[in-house]
Amino acid sequence: MNSSEITSQVTKEIENMWEEEVQFLQHIGRFPSTLGNEQALQHFLASYFSEELDLEVDQFTPEIKELSTHPGFSVPEWSYDGRSVVVASSPTAVEKTGRSLIFQSHVDVVSPEPLSLWSVDPWGSQRIDGKVYGRGLQDMKSGLAAMVFAYKAIRAAGYLPAADFYLQTVIEEECTGNGALAALERGWTADGALIPEPFGLKATRSQLGVLWMRVTVKGAGAHTERASEAVNAIEKLYVMIDALKQYETFINEKPKHPDFAHHDHPLNVNIGTIQGGDWPSNVPSAASLEVRIGFYPGEEPEDIKKEVESWLMEASQKDPWLSTTPPDITFFGFHAAGVSIDDQSPLFQTLDASHEKITSTSPGRNALTCTTDLRFFNLYYDIPATCYGPVGGNMHGPDEWVDLDSVKKVTKVYADFISSWCGLVPDKTKR
Ligand SMILES: [Zn+2]
Structure with missing residues (x-):
């Protein structure tokens, strides 16, 4: 089977599982995962990864003392007790012929206060006219759902990445980045990384x-x-x-x-x-x-x-x-620290090609006037990485929402990107 046949097979699975993906997104949107309250969602994701996706899960608590000498470390004024990072590894093909890849999403969201300004329940994941509303639905539970279902569709189509592949869900993106740093310091690195931050189907080439x-x-x-x-x-x-x-x-x-x-x-x-x-x-x-x-x-x-x-x-x-x-x-x-990235590296070229193939539009770039976990990969571990994700609105404000069409589109782009970057091989373990 050639690569475009595989892509259409996986894309069909994404269409088949679409309602399931939306329900998954709504479900994770109902966890009020503000700073210090991420654990229930992390437990849910860890068991979803191992039970539903057959991944091997490493769930661990960041060791602040060990991280504190790292140049990218931020000093927290709060405890990490009962707050974990989740790294889930895909079973791999016997012969690893592709490049390894990390998909990483943060689960922490900012406070929905003041609640009086919301016209919907910030933890209700209400679906209205092709959008889902709630705190964190755009930033970044939408991207999280998309990365999970891109992988799930690949497995459902009967394939495995032909390289090490990881789904990571981290804490503290909105305040320190120490969750992302903890995963990298623990040795969870790869040949490339993609963060599905919701800045709208454009690859990030720079951030402040x-x-x-x-x-x-x-x-x-x-x-x-x-x-x-x-x-x-x-x-x-x-x-x-x-x-x-x-x-x-x-x-x-x-x-x-x-x-x-x-x-x-x-x-x-x-x-x-x-x-x-x-x-x-x-x-x-x-x-x-x-x-x-x-x-x-x-x-x-x-x-x-x-x-x-x-x-x-x-x-x-x-x-x-x-x-x-x-x-x-x-x-x-x-x-x-800020970071400016080489946006003509093979990682960007591969993502651009997947974007063009799925959306029939030219790839775009953005320069973020904020920070994301992206910096760690590029600055300290020499791992080419970028952000690319769905479209939404009112990020960090009342009535935050995500556009479902864009979620479906990026899910397809991610699946094609995994297929090109890692390569796919038939899943021999499939029952
Ligand atoms: Zn974010």
């Missing part, structure tokens, strides 16, 4: 670096009747917010990285949380904010940390109170 930072300022608290003697920490936080907005302007006025030259405002400095005070009639004695800072590929996270820290210290010097009571600056969570 991201840092998280916390700035705490002290005030001099008092009852409001003596407010004139006090220093209001929340008001002093304004000095820091102004400085951060000026820093954002400054970095966006610098020459742009060529991958982001088309973008008006690639580098966002986002004030994500703010905390301070506990009583309307008290002058708050402390206040803090948490910020996310973007930076270009090729820039070192450590250099950016120094730059923003001295920027804020300089701004503090101009303020009578902060010059003597400087802010406390800490970095936590994302310590993620």
Whole structure:
């Protein structure tokens, strides 16, 4: 059987299993897998992989101490107890003639708050007019379902990859990336990797670096009747917010990285949380904010940390109170370098060919103004990798959704990509 006959056979299986795939997607969408709450979904996936797909499963908890010396490690402020990473290995052909491949998806999703802004249940996986709604349905349970069913269709058609093949589901993509790092450090590597992040049937050739930072300022608290003697920490936080907005302007006025030259405002400095005070009639004695800072590929996270820290210290010097009571600056969570990838490597060419074959459209590229787990593969393990996935909307916002047509399309593209990259051989173990 030639390769296009195999592709049409596998594509037919994807069509046959389509309703099952949608139900699988809806099912995993009902797990509220926010940070710290991923385990129920990971257990479900681990048993699905071993029982439904006949894969060998390695489910393990990241060892933070072991990872902490890695240059790509991000410092978490939370525990990894009862939080696992799942790596499932396909049975392989006796003779491995193809290139090995990792399909990797994160299972963690961001908070759906504020719930009042949703018009559907964020954990309801409601299917309306060719879309499924819910937190994480786009980012990235849709991609997860597609990678699972691409493989499942290959098996249903009676084939096995002719090389090592892995399905990985990881935690912590939305805050550190330590789940992806843990899998790689454990030795789960391959000749290529594909992450089905939902940025719309385009291969990612570049992504920004991201840092998280916390700035705490002290005030001099008092009852409001003596407010004139006090220093209001929340008001002093304004000095820091102004400085951060000026820093954002400054970095966006610098020459742009060529991958982001088309973008008006690639580098966002986002004030994500703010905390301070506990009583309307008290002058708050402390206040803090948490910020996310973007930076270009090729820039070192450590250099950016120094730059923003001295920027804020300089701004503090101009303020009578902060010059003597400087802010406390800490970095936590994302310590993620950016990455720019060779998009003409065999991995991209193979994916481009599969995309063209299935969609009859030319392949596209994107440069992400955020980070994904992609960086680990390319930067630290020399594994060519990219993101390519379904289309959706309202990612990280209320009424997040994914377009089901696009899920079906990428499932077919993945199956063809596996077939070209790994090669397929008849599954002799098939009963
Ligand atoms: Zn994602």
